[in-house]
Amino acid sequence: MSSSAEVAADFKDALQDLKVNSRPEISNLTIIAKENTEHAQAISRELENHIQTARPEWKLPALYVLDSIVKNVGTPYTVYLGRNLYRTFMDAYLLMDSGTRRAMEGLLRTWKQPVPESMDARPVFPPEVTGDLDNSLNRLRSVTAQTNSLPPRPPLPPQGLPARPIANANATPWRNTPTPPQNFNRYPATNDPRVRQPFPPGGQYGGYPNTGTPPVQFQPNQPYQPPPVTSIDLNTLKADLGKLIETTKNTWAANPADISLQQKLKALLDLETVLRTQTLPPQQLEAVRMQIQNLSPSPAPTPLFNPPMPVPPAIRSPQQQAAPTFPPANPPVNLAQILAGLPQPASTPTAPPPAPTPSLADLLRRVTTPTQSSSTPAAASFFPPPYSTAAAPVPAPGPIPAAPALPANLAALLASMNTSSTPPVGQTPHSIPASLPIAQPQTTTGTPALGMDWVLNALKGLPGGGTPLSSTPIASEPMTRQTSGQSHPAFSTDVELATASMKKPRLHLIASLYEAKPNMCQTCGRRFEATPEGKLKKARHMDWHFKVKDPDAQKRGIHRSWYITEKEWIEYREVDETNPDQGANGAGGPVKAPKKEAKDRYVLVPSDTALANAPCPICQDEFKTSFNKDANDFVWMDAIKANGRIYHATCWEEVNKGSGLGARESTPDSVLGKRKAEMGTPGSGKKVRAF
């Protein structure tokens, strides 16, 4: 069976191994793409996702794959990849250092031209695709030039730094200095007396149309920004939302098991309805826009507007209190107060003059009423946006508040989207979704503990009571809190071995069976951890699936093996197809089966007639031809090829006693049913099927 999902999964696995600019690997991937044009959509999606989510230093090789595919295969990939090329390219571009950017600009130049040595005079990508990119790059360049001419920003105290994906830190030196919480402190609510200057929301991308987060590094480029909320903006917003819905749909299609994605999708669709059917006040639009931006799979923007989380102590989990990310919170009454109450860093003077638009805090407050919910979007933005195609089902978020009371629960809607973008419940440092950059597990260790709890609690405090939490058993479980942050060894200790204890519901523990291993084999359902090791295991597992798919097996006539004897069984060790040394039961480790007897050796019947008619040089007896199912061919049993002649293996052994058999020829191991396929018969020069 080779469904799109499977091809895509294979392609993805191969992509994830691509970490340097390696020509063979890239051409290999191109060939895969070429041979599977019927799955072009799925492959394109994987490629786009990969470029979006890979570590910045791995993005360029992936872009080369894209380049190679569109140039060597062309349609339909140009069509599929062209749709999102802007986003794919720009999001990557913004994360790159200048060297890589130049390489990417080089790529873009070639895309504006026809494929070299091609008869087709049309450019690789249509001009309207590349033109947009060009415009954005030009604008960005001017912006960057201005930013660089600014005096260096005063360094900020590091203690408020949220755990940030290292990938971002590495790749964006030019915005490496300020840290989000402090920045946010510069935008207090307007109604607070201590507030000096509210800060305008604006584009954070320079010319990138997805504006919406407060500008931090690009303050001087305000003039370049489109007015915050215009009809154009609304359209962009809708388009972005549409894109996001599309991506989410696709991801969800690839992971139908993922409940969180499903919920996210629903939330997005609801949001779309809201946008379509109602005229929202600019503030709400702004919030929506930020939310969308936040959810769009671009790692870079997220850390930029993380406000400190104002969490009422009542719903604080221990993990949250322990996390260094949060300033010690006074019991906050509303967001503005909290924000205002926070220490004002020295960076306030850099804030620009009063802007025409209301401050973020203000608008957040207008969107949602109670404090904790208004802070939800911001809080969740600590986490990378939905990277994971392999994200585990998050059992927490309940049915999303339905649309009727639209403006009122817009915040809830937004909040619910965030829940789905948070890491899986019960996340330990090793269970970050597979497609995350490897470096992240270390850097995000502080945050996962907060994720689920926080959002859940925030959801609980949502206004209107529109969230039917009661129908989500897991979320409403009193023990939900334990779900997150508890690592594997710790979880089970509370299950006492007693009859009464067995009846207590402990749904939070189920996560160790599901969410802890989010990376699922689509063929058999086996789960793997989202760690490099888990990925490796899955790769071996998939290899194994491939190997046991033997269309010829039926023809050869397979049969039940005899059970092994007591002694063999005691010495037998289970073979895990995900372990590299599958021969543990073979020569190296404890012996699984008695060594192959000489009489079990065989060679394929030679095609050379002289050789085929020659008897054994030692005993002068002829060889008996029989069909060997393992070789899937006619063979001479008890035979060995040495020095260009074929001997009876037993005769040969007799003659060469002491020295044993020369080269270890084919010793098919029929019992196990799994062996490395590369075990061949060097003597015969033909590969032997070794299972």
Next chain:
Amino acid sequence: MLSLPGLNLTAPPLDPVALASAPAITRTQDLSPNKEFRFEVPFGRTITIKLLSGTAEYFGTEFAPNQLYSFSGTKGAVYSWHGCRLEIGGSGGDVSEYVAEETGMMGYANAHFSLEALRERAAHGIEGPRVLIVGPENSGKTTFTRILTSYAVKSGRQPMVVNLDPRQGMLSVPGSMSAAAFSSIIDVEDGWGSSPISGPSPIPVKMPLVYHYGIGNPELENGKIFKPLVTRMALAVMSRLEEDRMSKQAGLLIDTPGAISAGKGGVYDNIEHIISEFSVNIVFVMGMERLYSDLTRKYSNLPSSDTVNIIRLDSSGGCVQRDEEYMKALRQAQIRAYFFGNNDEVALAPQSQMADFEDLHIFKIKEGQDANALFRAYDDFGSTPDIYERVTPTPELQNSLLAVTTAAANDRQEMIRDASIRGYIYVADVDETKKKVRLLSPQPGQTPPNALILGSFPEDVPGLVS
């Protein structure tokens, strides 16, 4: 001895209805979290289940998304922790199905997590939990064992599973008792899965150690075979655990026949024997209050070093009485699958062979003896206890299953009894005039000269070879 390849043996189709009722019509079934979709499919009917979204598991083994699983002759249940949407095909008619609100899954999962805690502790060289599961027939013992096994495998463990219930084979045919370490996913469609075959198998293979018991109910034979076999298996399993670090840490899961939970006047001879031989330290009692309280009383005042934890779990509401007719059909299907493989997935090619009467060393289990005869045999120091009688093939032998032991024909009877087996051969035909027997052997090659055991269980399987 004569081997006749190419007789073109095929398993006769189970039932033409099976082919007719192709699952053309499908419907979707939504399952909310913590609910169970239960179904009973008679033999000859097939239902298919596909997981469209969410998560679902079948006795602990997770469904892969969008894969078609088909079930025939099964009483099964699909459970979902998170809620799911299933696509069901082939339902209706005599297939019964319903969604159950109350399940015992939380208790089963808790049991798993409590064992996980012990395994975690066992990482430091101590042995993992050794678990015995007892309870009356149809109380969900095997299901529970399967769930525990699946969850352990999911948690990266390699539990050693011992099946002492001859009524249902594990990786073998009914009538056998077997042990195997599970390190890989359990087949969803096919019970415990099947033992290794010569070709590739779509599910990672499990390597069982198999003994032939040959009697349906251990309570009826005065312990002359069951107990010694348990002792022997315990020896082999303990030797394996001694060396196999993975399984040692994960511990033992022992499934038992319901019959031994009946006991005699509050004395559970066979259970106590298993507990002592396998050094069991945790006993799960399914349902049955009486057994729970009797065992608790018995094991409560042991010194702390030998503590046996007795835990009672509620029997799942999904446990159904499986009538003898169904069980018989199930056994026949298992035996058929041993020789021919599962109907569609892997078709096996057994070999038909002719053997002379004198080449077969058949030992028939003596049953129905009174206890005194047995004691006499033991009292008679130095002589072999009377376990088997040698029989020559008669037409009655036709359609019966012979266990091929690892013991030689002239070994003492205890050795034959204690020997593990290599497999089973099936007597297709007995020709008394020519003194020849037609056999069905799983593998080509000579009929082994080993001692063959003929038991009363499982019963004859007529028509395995037409």
